[in-house]
Amino acid sequence: AHPDEVYTERTTQSRAHMERARKVMPGGMTANIKHFAPYPITINRASGSKFYDVDGNEYIDYLMGYGALILGHAHPHVREAIVRQVEEDGTWLFGTPHDREVTMATRIQKHFPSMEQIRYANSGTEANLLAVRLAMAHTNKYKIAKFEGHYHGAIDSLLLSIHPSKSDAGEQEDPQAVPDSGGMSPEVANETIILPFNDIKSCARILEQHKDELAAVIIEPMEGGIIAPKQRFLQQLRKVTNKLGILLIFDEVKTAFRSAMDGVQGVYDVTPDLTTIGKVVGGGFPFGVVGGKATIMEQSSPLNGTDIFAGEDSEASQKALFHSGTYNGHPLILAAGIATLDVLEQEYDALVARTDRFREELTHLFRKHDIPMKTVGSGAMFSVLLTERQEINHYRDLQKCDHDSRKKLDKALFEAGVYTKPGNRYSLSVVHDDEALTKTLEAYDRVIPEVIR
Ligand code: PLP
Numbered sequence: 001a002h003p004d005e006v007y008t009e010r011t012t013q014s015r016a017h018m019e020r021a022r023k024v025m026p027g028g029m030t031a032n033i034k035h036f037a038p039y040p041i042t043i044n045r046a047s048g049s050k051f052y053d054v055d056g057n058e059y060i061d062y063l064m065g066y067g068a069l070i071l072g073h074a075h076p077h078v079r080e081a082i083v084r085q086v087e088e089d090g091t092w093l094f095g096t097p098h099d100r101e102v103t104m105a106t107r108i109q110k111h112f113p114s115m116e117q118i119r120y121a122n123s124g125t126e127a128n129l130l131a132v133r134l135a136m137a138h139t140n141k142y143k144i145a146k147f148e149g150h151y152h153g154a155i156d157s158l159l160l161s162i163h164p165s166k167s168d169a170g171e172q173e174d175p176q177a178v179p180d181s182g183g184m185s186p187e188v189a190n191e192t193i194i195l196p197f198n199d200i201k202s203c204a205r206i207l208e209q210h211k212d213e214l215a216a217v218i219i220e221p222m223e224g225g226i227i228a229p230k231q232r233f234l235q236q237l238r239k240v241t242n243k244l245g246i247l248l249i250f251d252e253v254k255t256a257f258r259s260a261m262d263g264v265q266g267v268y269d270v271t272p273d274l275t276t277i278g279k280v281v282g283g284g285f286p287f288g289v290v291g292g293k294a295t296i297m298e299q300s301s302p303l304n305g306t307d308i309f310a311g312e313d314s315e316a317s318q319k320a321l322f323h324s325g326t327y328n329g330h331p332l333i334l335a336a337g338i339a340t341l342d343v344l345e346q347e348y349d350a351l352v353a354r355t356d357r358f359r360e361e362l363t364h365l366f367r368k369h370d371i372p373m374k375t376v377g378s379g380a381m382f383s384v385l386l387t388e389r390q391e392i393n394h395y396r397d398l399q400k401c402d403h404d405s406r407k408k409l410d411k412a413l414f415e416a417g418v419y420t421k422p423g424n425r426y427s428l429s430v431v432h433d434d435e436a437l438t439k440t441l442e443a444y445d446r447v448i449p450e451v452i453r
Pocket of ligand 1: 066122123124125126128151152153154220251252253254278279287288
């Protein structure tokens with residue numbers, strides 16, 4: 001049978017769901033990601049490292065809530081913390097200061113000492129919005145530089161050149177701002193400067209040109225959580241930005257507590273001015289955190305003498321930096337996040353050792369089948385790239401890998417019960433045990449000769 005017929009046969013309930021969903025949601029979804037053609041599967045149950053679709057098919061889940069669920073689904077320690085929070089506090093929302101806000105901030109600072117002061121938001125996107133506003137207020141400059149291929153959430157000024165088509169993107173050393181979404185003012189492309197990752201010479205040249213307008217450089221210090229910075233790249237970027245009076249923002253939403261407990265900044269020993277984190281630290285709930293130098297963070301204090309509700313013409317209202325949100329510092333989310341860090345601090349090293357071993361075993365397997373393959377990534381997250389290239393340093397190196405074969409491989413693995421993020425990023429959790437990993441390796445062993453020739 002044609003592979004699509006096999007797919008359709010075992011996912012009839014998912015198809016029925018999608019027909020209903022399309023009537024009420026554009027594309028039947030609330031996000032832009034469509035996992036497998038001709039329609040994605042619908043999941044309705046999970047347990048540990050696995051989830052199950054509405055037809056009852058089982059999958060080993062390497063999506064793990066886009067990396068957020070580092071303890072797997074419904075870890076008992078997190079579940080208990082959530083129940084305890086509701087029982088002890090008698091509610092799930094105060095809207096006032098509360099103790100867990102401080103507990104979490106202290107815990108984060110243990111791993112991220114650069115986050116001298118901390119504020120909470122409801123997603124990685126929101127955290128980056130605040131970081132950008134803080135940088136602009138602090139420098140009185142209003143442009144931001146970002147890197148080609150880096151994602152910082154759905155923020156107009158940063159939703160540029162994440163996946164530029166080759167014809168629009170310009171030279172690698174001089175990347176152009178290319179909008180990644182409709183519905184944004186054409187002006188945003190003029191307001192944002194694009195930089196090439198891992199190329200400090202070009203970065204220094206471009207930043208020098210725009211230093212008088214640039215509030216900050218924002219970077220995923222490990223690109224996409226998978227492409228490592230060259231040995232001295234981040235330190236050199238720190239030096240250049242310091243020299244030019246431009247702030248440096250590390251977006252560690254994806255990498256904090258996943259690529260390394262202390263983030264990429266800990267591994268490479270670089271101190272950014274501001275850091276944003278999210279995903280893992282929210283325990284699987286909507287969460288984002290901004291932190292950094294006290295002198296910068298202090299601008300968001302309601303106690304700094306300015307009054308955000310002063311009249312529009314007052315000098316105070318010009319200076320004040322607005323940051324608020326109904327759910328900021330949500331008690332339930334903080335309880336889940338703190339419980340997640342409790343477990344992770346004990347189990348992270350073992351998780352990384354298991355992930356490294358799994359990567360090695362995958363590498364052996366591809367070698368056995370004589371298919372050129374390389375894994376990239378760090379800690380508990382990595383990608384499998386079909387390529388002969390020795391070095392992957394940039395988004396454009398990724399583009400040159402064999403994506404057609406990989407898509408076929410992903411689909412075949414999916415049919416064998418292995419679910420990865422489209423684009424093939426593996427997020428492991430502490431409950432991906434030997435049984436799950438062995439089953440995955442066996443699936444690879446079966447499907448590689450079937451789909452790659
Ligand atoms: N920054 C990075 C590096 C991310 O990977 C993501 C999400 O994938 C975000 C920001 C946006 O976070 P959120 O989806 O929580 O808004």
